[in-house]
Amino acid sequence: xxxxxxxxxxxCGWPTALHLSAQGHEVTIVxxxxxxxxxxxxxxxxxxxxxxxxxxxxxxxxxxxxxxxxINLDLAQEYDRLVDVLLNERPDAVVHFAEQxxxxxxxRSPKAKRYTVDNNVNGTxxxxxxxxxxxxxxxxxxxxxxxxxxxxxxxTAPIPEGYLTVKVPTPDGDLDREILHPAxxxxxxxxxxxxxxxxxxxxxxxxxxxNTARHHGIVWGTQTPQTALDERLINRFDYDGDxxxxxxxxxxxxxxxxPLTVHGxxxxxxxxxxxxxxxxCVEIALNNPPKRGDQPSVFxxxxxxxxxxxxxxxxxxxxxxxxxxxxxxxxxAAENDLIxxxxxxxxxxxxxxxxxxxLLEEVRDISSKYAHRADTSKIIARSVWNAxxxxxxxxxx
Amino acid sequence: xxxxxxxxxxxCGWPTALHLSAQGHEVTIVxxxxxxxxxxxxxxxxxxxxxxxxxxxxxxxxxxxxxxxxINLDLAQEYDRLVDVLLNERPDAVVHFAEQxxxxxxxRSPKAKRYTVDNNVNGTxxxxxxxxxxxxxxxxxxxxxxxxxxxxxxxTAPIPEGYLTVKVPTPDGDLDREILHPAxxxxxxxxxxxxxxxxxxxxxxxxxxxNTARHHGIVWGTQTPQTALDERLINRFDYDGDxxxxxxxxxxxxxxxxPLTVHGxxxxxxxxxxxxxxxxCVEIALNNPPKRGDQPSVFxxxxxxxxxxxxxxxxxxxxxxxxxxxxxxxxxAAENDLIxxxxxxxxxxxxxxxxxxxLLEEVRDISSKYAHRADTSKIIARSVWNAxxxxxxxxxx
Numbered sequence: 040x041x042x043x044x045x046x047x048x049x050x051c052g053w054p055t056a057l058h059l060s061a062q063g064h065e066v067t068i069v070x071x072x073x074x075x076x077x078x079x080x081x082x083x084x085x086x087x088x089x090x091x092x093x094x095x096x097x098x099x100x101x102x103x104x105x106x107x108x109x110i111n112l113d114l115a116q117e118y119d120r121l122v123d124v125l126l127n128e129r130p131d132a133v134v135h136f137a138e139q140x141x142x143x144x145x146x147r148s149p150k151a152k153r154y155t156v157d158n159n160v161n162g163t164x165x166x167x168x169x170x171x172x173x174x175x176x177x178x179x180x181x182x183x184x185x186x187x188x189x190x191x192x193x194x195t196a197p198i199p200e201g202y203l204t205v206k207v208p209t210p211d212g213d214l215d216r217e218i219l220h221p222a223x224x225x226x227x228x229x230x231x232x233x234x235x236x237x238x239x240x241x242x243x244x245x246x247x248x249x250n251t252a253r254h255h256g257i258v259w260g261t262q263t264p265q266t267a268l269d270e271r272l273i274n275r276f277d278y279d280g281d282x283x284x285x286x287x288x289x290x291x292x293x294x295x296x297x298p299l300t301v302h303g304x305x306x307x308x309x310x311x312x313x314x315x316x317x318x319x320c321v322e323i324a325l326n327n328p329p330k331r332g333d334q335p336s337v338f339x340x341x342x343x344x345x346x347x348x349x350x351x352x353x354x355x356x357x358x359x360x361x362x363x364x365x366x367x368x369x370x371x372a373a374e375n376d377l378i379x380x381x382x383x384x385x386x387x388x389x390x391x392x393x394x395x396x397x398l399l400e401e402v403r404d405i406s407s408k409y410a411h412r413a414d415t416s417k418i419i420a421r422s423v424w425n426a427x428x429x430x431x432x433x434x435x436x
Numbered sequence: 437x438x439x440x441x442x443x444x445x446x447x448c449g450w451p452t453a454l455h456l457s458a459q460g461h462e463v464t465i466v467x468x469x470x471x472x473x474x475x476x477x478x479x480x481x482x483x484x485x486x487x488x489x490x491x492x493x494x495x496x497x498x499x500x501x502x503x504x505x506x507i508n509l510d511l512a513q514e515y516d517r518l519v520d521v522l523l524n525e526r527p528d529a530v531v532h533f534a535e536q537x538x539x540x541x542x543x544r545s546p547k548a549k550r551y552t553v554d555n556n557v558n559g560t561x562x563x564x565x566x567x568x569x570x571x572x573x574x575x576x577x578x579x580x581x582x583x584x585x586x587x588x589x590x591x592t593a594p595i596p597e598g599y600l601t602v603k604v605p606t607p608d609g610d611l612d613r614e615i616l617h618p619a620x621x622x623x624x625x626x627x628x629x630x631x632x633x634x635x636x637x638x639x640x641x642x643x644x645x646x647n648t649a650r651h652h653g654i655v656w657g658t659q660t661p662q663t664a665l666d667e668r669l670i671n672r673f674d675y676d677g678d679x680x681x682x683x684x685x686x687x688x689x690x691x692x693x694x695p696l697t698v699h700g701x702x703x704x705x706x707x708x709x710x711x712x713x714x715x716x717c718v719e720i721a722l723n724n725p726p727k728r729g730d731q732p733s734v735f736x737x738x739x740x741x742x743x744x745x746x747x748x749x750x751x752x753x754x755x756x757x758x759x760x761x762x763x764x765x766x767x768x769a770a771e772n773d774l775i776x777x778x779x780x781x782x783x784x785x786x787x788x789x790x791x792x793x794x795l796l797e798e799v800r801d802i803s804s805k806y807a808h809r810a811d812t813s814k815i816i817a818r819s820v821w822n823a824x825x826x827x828x829x830x831x832x833x
Contacts, residue, residue, distance in 0.1 A: 160553065161553065168550055204605070205615075207593060216602075221616065222616075234634060237630050241621055241624070424642060
């Protein structure tokens with residue numbers, strides 16, 4: 040299969056591109072390197088020493104004999120070039136990761152809020168519009184987020200995969216209707232993913248586009264079998280307050296002896312998935328596209344759920360590093376339960392990687408190895424959901 | 437009350453600005469004159485001879501002694517200036533009409549689709565983001581559309597005002613939940629209004645912004661008491677295939693003896709409201725904002741519903757002009773029923789203007805008076821929802 044990986048330089052995109060290439064797919068990465076530029080803006084860097092795209096692709100070719108193409112293109116800004124790329128490459132499918140993906144960054148400033156909306160909405164819309172313009176039958180596999188659902192909305196009912204059947208009262212009695220699960224985003228970033236859903240639904244209905252959304256949990260881990268082949272293929276590892284995700288941050292904090300930063304009570308229950316499973320899920324989704332005329336296909340890309348404070352305690356017990364409860368910079372419920380349906384990927388053959396000791400240690404080893412690269416002043420989250428929610432300087436250690 | 441009217445040069449915006457000024461509010465129009473520029477692009481013009489903004493404001497001052505301010509600003513592109521305008525003007529409320537509002541135009545071309553998404557989503561988001569940045573407590577009254585609901589979704593149940601209470605099945609039995617009515621947009625334009633809803637919901641939840649959506653039906657009529665004061669204050673009248681709306685188009689077609697163009701069977705049932713009621717509804721919404729912390733307030737701004745072929749027959753009978761059934765350029769159900777709840781504006785004192793003979797004639801008189809300005813080659817709709825839906829040239833008369 041010929042596949043374009045939009046955002047193929049990022050944390051999920053790069054290992055996905057390698058996995059698909061390793062499976063024999065013909066892969067071209069399309070990326071404007073925005074994620075690296077945001078590192079420059081935030082004056083932070085991946086803990087792991089990621090190579091430039093040119094080196095990455097060259098090393099992959101050297102080790103495996105496989106070619107990966109690279110096109111530097113801004114999806115949200117360069118529409119005409121995008122159309123040309125689709126017409127020249129004629130891909131069977133596009134994997135779309137090319138969005139600003141950090142909730143804290145999306146709340147950081149008016150500029151960051153506006154960039155997130157502009158980049159994510161126009162990027163997704165350009166892709167759909169361009170596919171219609173070319174007349175090509177290209178299936179799109181999109182990276183959504185569990186955050187489109189909000190948390191704890193439906194009481195004891197597990198969160199379904201995208202669609203929910205509800206009873207609508209009518210004068211003639213209750214009517215069963217399948218609806219897109221109501222949106223309850225918790226940040227500007229998550230909001231853009233709820234907008235994406237409506238774009239996908241419209242273009243499926245009006246133009247018969249074949250779209251798949253994977254609503255993922257928090258991705259943890261760093262390496263896949265492919266990125267581990269050579270240090271020059273290493274995946275990025277974000278530990279900063281904006282882009283670092285909770286479990287990877289704890290493991291890195293443990294590795295350098297920094298207190299484990301829990302926001303609020305740590306009563307938030309979140310869904311998790313290892314990066315190895317993320318890349319497998321993408322391939323499963325590519326191999327099982329919806330039919331023309333179907334509504335978008337939705338998978339929940341989740342393997343486990345944990346409460347944040349339980350994760351912190353687990354790692355604290357293993358490592359002796361203390362837990363630090365900091366003010367929560369997010370506007371969210373202090374405590375929530377989370378039950379997630381994730382039957383579709385399992386039915387299609389996913390064997391979940393769970394939070395095992397071995398894997399935790401692998402990540403911690405990576406953190407230890409590159410601990411000297413850490414700027415500890417970047418660990419505490421500084422982006423806040425409302426003015427006045429900032430952590431006071433005396434809590435910043 | 438100090439009010440900014442964004443999009444105050446348009447078909448709804450201009451009479452709204454005059455109505456609010458006449459009621460004693462302090463009004464400033466913010467508009468980039470985009471609607472006039474689209475006329476230039478489409479090589480068409482308002483049937484009525486609308487004056488430039490400078491003349492409009494000068495004449496209003498001359499006749500009433502009242503000042504209306506005007507700021508030429510692109511809401512979607514000039515964020516920093518928008519912040520300055522809010523800080524300088526310190527309005528109590530903003531009425532937001534500043535979006536590309538024609539469904540056919542939004543389906544016309546990739547460029548028009550992309551402009552509609554970029555302009556409407558970034559415009560609305562810039563406004564909300566700027567209000568948060570300034571810290572001012574500004575209520576926003578937005579122009580939504582009945583099209584966010586789709587048609588006939590809920591069987592015999594009337595379309596509620598924004599929110600719907602449904603039963604969600606859980607292991608512990610059905611759970612009552614109030615949800616935003618599921619979105620089912622029929623064009624890229626309508627889609628942008630479903631995105632707007634999620635922006636408003638997020639900023640209400642996260643930042644306490646006070647937002648009101650008015651989901652309007654098709655606006656008909658031309659004049660309000662204020663625009664009728666002087667020809668130089670006249671409101672625009674669109675009759676072309678992209679911007680003309682169905683009832684006004686029929687009346688104009690009747691006035692010039694052009695067959696009444698019904699798309700498909702004309703079995704579409706649509707909601708209508710007269711421009712006089714539109715401007716009153718805006719004022720009612722301004723006077724009844726939600727409280728800080730409330731979810732967005734939603735009104736259905738509709739006074740009557742009609743089936744399109746019934747409207748055509750009504751006007752055909754009155755005028756002797758024949759009905760022409762043309763292929764439907766829209767992807768939509770051939771026939772639909774429509775029952776709309778519209779209790780909130782009525783409860784707050786709206787006395788609906790209905791489709792009376794006198795008013796129909798008033799519009800037809802306007803059409804007759806300016807019939808010499810019509811370019812009849814612009815009447816047939818040419819923008820189509822999918823390639824291949826074009827009306828064949830032999831049907832274009």
